[in-house]
Amino acid sequence: MQRRMGYRDWRWLALWWHHFFLLWSTIDGQTRYSIPEELKQGSVVGNLAKDLGLGLSDIFDRKLHVASETGEQYFSVDAGKGELVVNDRIDREALCGQSTSCVLPLQVVLENPLNLHRIEVEIKDINDNSPSFHTKELSLKISESAAVGTRFPLESAEDSDVGSNSVKSYVLTKNDCFTLKMKEVEDGKTVPELVLEKPLDREKKAVHQLLLTALDGGNPVMSGTSEITITVLDVNDNFPVFDKNTYKVSLGENIAKDTFVIKITATDADEGPNAEVKFSFGSRTPDSVSSVFEINSLTGEIHLKGDLDYERATSYKIEITAKDKGLPEMESHCRLQIDVLDVNDNIPEIVLTSKPQPVREDAPSGTVVALLNARDADSDNNSKVTLQLPKGSHFTLKPSFSNNYALVTSGALDRERFSEYNIEITATDSGSPPLSSKKNIPVSISDVNDNPPVFSQPSYNVYLKENGVPGSILYSVSASDLDFGENAKISYSILDSKVQDVSVSSYVYINSDNGSIYSMHSFDYEKLKVFQIQVQAKDQGSPSLSSNATVHVFILDQNDNAPAVIYPSSAVLGSLSHQRMPRSAKAGHLVTKVTAVDADSGHNAWISYKLAEATDVSLFTVNLYTGEVRTKRAVSEQDDSSQRLLIEVKDDGEPVQSATVTVSILLEDGLHEPILDLRQKAAEPSKKTGRITLYLILSLASVSVLSLVTFFILAVKCMRNSRSSGSCCMRRTDCDDYKNPRNLQIQLNTDGPIKYVEVLGGDMMSQSQSFRSCMSPMSEYSDFTLIKPSSTTDFKEVISVLDASLPDSTWTFESQQVSNKPQQYLYFCNQISLYLYYWRHCSSLFLLDDLLPPPCSLKHRTHFHCKELDERG
Structure with missing residues (x-):
């Protein structure tokens, strides 16, 4: 007894050290713990x-959690301490049955970034189950002729515990005839046998009551009992004998039902009924065997009754009993071992270890998307699984360990092309024939702000009537963004710029949400004809992206200005204009010329003259287009010496604007026409006038020659420059060089009876060349003269006056420096040249084509029509 206790102490000490080293050892990078069951x-x-080398903060930041491959969550992680704790009751017998080794594999998953660790927890057995017998009451019938030493096998007790906690010994109550001995069978197990020590005498004692106790090796010791009732029989003294003590057979798990398995044979030396043998499964045969196999009691043939499944049971160990029909019955036992062969009948399975997380579209190649595991319930080659992705996929599988894989990106992603991928993974085993399964893993792509807003068009043209209502909408621009969410939300703004030295924000404002542009006040075409707005569309991404578009706003003229009379000059001041005319004037005599201008443009600036009232309507007439006041007939002695004319000046706008001027004409005797006086004086011959005439002729010839040479040189230069610039009014460099602008200056002189227009070109700081057109209302001729350089005036101040004063209505220019508009500048030069030319030959000048919206196009063909030729020209 003392030796046994010492031996146990040594075993426990060795077992404790073994578990100690297992607790702290790691194999192939795996952590292993050892705990007893039922904690x-x-x-x-x-x-x-x-043990994993992690900080406590990593548990929260990287979302550490534990996953069990068995499906049950027996463990959890204490986030505050980083300890692995028991989460549920652990019953080693329920998990591992009679297996000596019980290990639970766990997977520790870390996210952000994804990482996987494998740990193992060994579940150690404790003595929490007592031995038990399948049959609590066992009945044996033994012939009285049984020889001393005969052994009768008894039922073995079962204990769910393993190792030292399993059944270790049996104890039989004291009696005179029987003792208990142990018999070692296969797999190192021992079964109790009842041994007859003395011959039985049925007449002395027909029934023996024994108590069989099974003891385990735990501390404290636990036990189970079974009552044995032995009935002593007479006669039949031979047992059936099997031809083999152990039968073995192998079956594939896919064989059909009712298939013949094996035939068991046994013989009995007795004769008659005592030799007739019937076969059956042992009394301790579980239902898992009897539901799959059946035995013919007469022939001993065994057939397949149910379905075999290698994954449920790899082998069956069946006890076969042979009994004769003697009195008493004699029986013997043998064992049948049926091994099940694996067949590739299980489809491989793909299990997601972690759910896929959204991936940024700018994620680098190799970014981990999800972790997964491949499983197959078959064995050997049938359980080897390979995973495959479709060709052309933007993802790939990176193997880890124990059939674990990481799904990672393999190329550039673009959310605008594919916002979500449905990745199909195919799992195929190595069986014959191979089996496969598919699993779809959805992976969403999160947006990155990589697309700037794009306007519907790069530039917009807006045509706005002047004198509009402040706060009215001018235009709505729109932009779109291919991104998503905040990255696609667009806000609109106007970039700061100058319009006539004033910030553009004082003219317009924009709704930042929908891109609608509103006016801050009404516009006056005569002050501002065109301006530009730079609109910016910016998204809400980080960093934000933007794009710009240009909005050209063209102000359209309205007839909001009445004609203004600039000659006679006294009419401007509101007083009468007094003119003198000789009574000797003939029909068609030019009395005066009324000149008016209109600040509008186009048709709104076309001016017509009409005689509204007159002292004598039959004496005077007013030219509709030129405003010239002439006599309709010769003046008679009966005409009043004081004539009063009311002349109405109207424009061609809608509605019509008009003004009136009153001209007072005094008829005087002895007043001669200047031209007749000149002719009379020229007719008087004298030496002095002859010399003056000679000098005048020589001077006129010299000036004519000089003028011809000058025009010839200018013509040659124009022909050379026209090849590149298309006009002799400005050089190519003037059009192209925006950094050194050329300024176009116009002067309108309205002082005195002589009217002239100056067109100046050149730098503001340099001496400018000017072409001056001189018109005299009192003269019957309209000539233009080349005059020396003169000082410049502000183009802004004079353009509106000039625009209205000229008969042509095509003066559509910006009231800004023309340096930034080379096309308008060139167009202006062309119109000035044409105006000066046709003014010489026409008493009226106007545009037949429809007015162009600004800015004027050089492709427009301008046509002039001479309504009335100058009779004396």
Whole structure:
């Protein structure tokens, strides 16, 4: 007894050290713990964070969690301490049955970035189950002729515990005839046998009551009992004998039902009924065997009754009993071992270890998307699984360990092309024939702000009537963004710029949400004809992206200005204009010329003259287009010496604007026409006038020659420059060089009876060349003269006056420096040249084509029509 106790102490000490080293050892980078079963919930298994080299903050930041491959969550992680604790009741017998080794594999998943660790928890057995007999009451019938030493096999007790906690010994109550001995069978197991020590005498004692007790090796010792009732029989003294003590057979798991398995044979030396043998499964045969196999009691043939499944049971060990029909019955036992062969009948399975997370579209190649595991319930080659992705996929599988894989990106992603991928993974085993399965993993692509807003068009043209209502909408621009969410939300703004030295924000404002542009006040075409707005569309991404578009706003003229009379000059001041005319004037005599201008443009600036009232309507007439006041007939002695004319000046706008001027004409005797006086004086011959005439002729010839030479030189230069610039009014460099602008200056002189227009070109700081057109209302001729350089005036101040004063209505220019508009500048030069030319030959000048919206196009063909030729020209 003392030796046995010492032996046990040594075993426990060795087992303790073994578990100690297993607790702290790692194999192939895997952490292993060892705990006893039935630990209380919340018991600490080990410091997981410390053993994995993690900080406590990593548990929260990287979302550490534990996944069990068995499906049951027996463990959890204490986030505050980083310890692996027991989460549920652990019953080693329910998990591993009679297996000596019980290990639970766990997977520790870390996210952000994804990482996987494998740990193992060994569940150690404790003595929490007592031995039990399948049959609590066992009946044996033994012939009285049984020889001393005959052994009768008894039922073995079963204990769910393993190792030292399993059944270790049996004890039989004291009696005179029987003793208990152990018999070692296969797999190192021992079964109790009842041994007859003395011959039985049925007449003395027909029934023996024994108590069989099974003891385990735990501490404290636990036990189970079975009552044995032995009935002593007479006569039949031979047992059936099997031809083999153990039968073995192998079956594929896919064989059909009712298939013949094996035939068991046994013989009995007795004769008659005592030799007739019937076969059956042992009394301890579980339902898992009897539901799959059946035995013919007469022939001993065994057939397949149910379905075989290698994954459920790899082998069956069946006890066969042979009994004769003697009195008493004699029986013997043998064992049948049926091994099940694996067949590739299980489809491989793909299990997601972690759910796929959204991936940024700018994620680099190799970014981990999800972790997964490949499983197959078959064995050997039938359980080897390979995973495959479709060709052309933007993802690939990176193997890890134990059939674990990481799904990673393999190329550039673009959310605007594919916002979500449905990745189909095919799992195929190595069986014959191979089996496969598919699993779809959805992966969403999160947006990155990589697309700037794009306007519907790069530039917009807006035509706005002047004198509009302040706050009215001018235009709505729109932009779109291919991104998503905040990255696609667009806000609109106007970039700061100058319009006539004033910030553009004082003219317009924009709705930042919908891109609608509103006016801050009404516009006056005579002050501002065109301006530009730079609109910016910016998204809400980080960093934000933007794009710009240009909005050209063209102000359209309205007839909001009445004609203004600039000659006679006294009419401007509101007083009468007094003119003198000789009574000797003939029909067609030019009395005066009324000149008016209109600040509008186009048709709104076309001016017509009409005689509204007159002292004598039959004496005077007013030219509709030129405003010239002439006599309709010769003046008679009966005409009043004081004539009063009311002349109405109207424009061609809608509605019509008009003004009136009153001209007072005094008829005087002895007043001669200047031209007749000149002719009379020229007719008087004298030496002095002859010399003056000679000098005048020589001077006129010299000036004519000089003028011809000058025009010839200018013509040659124009022909050379026209090849590149298309006009002799400005050089190519003037059009192209925006950094050194040329300024176009116009002067309108309205002082005195002589009217002239100056067109100036050149730098503002340099001496400018000017072409001056001189018109005299009192003269019957309209000539233009080349005059020396003169000082410049502000183009802004004079353009509106000039625009209205000229008969042509095509003066559509910006009231800004023309340096930034080379096309308008060139067009202006062309119109000035044409105006000066046709003014010489026409008493009226106007545009037949429809007015162009600004800015004027050089492709427009301008046509002039001479309504009335100058009779004396």
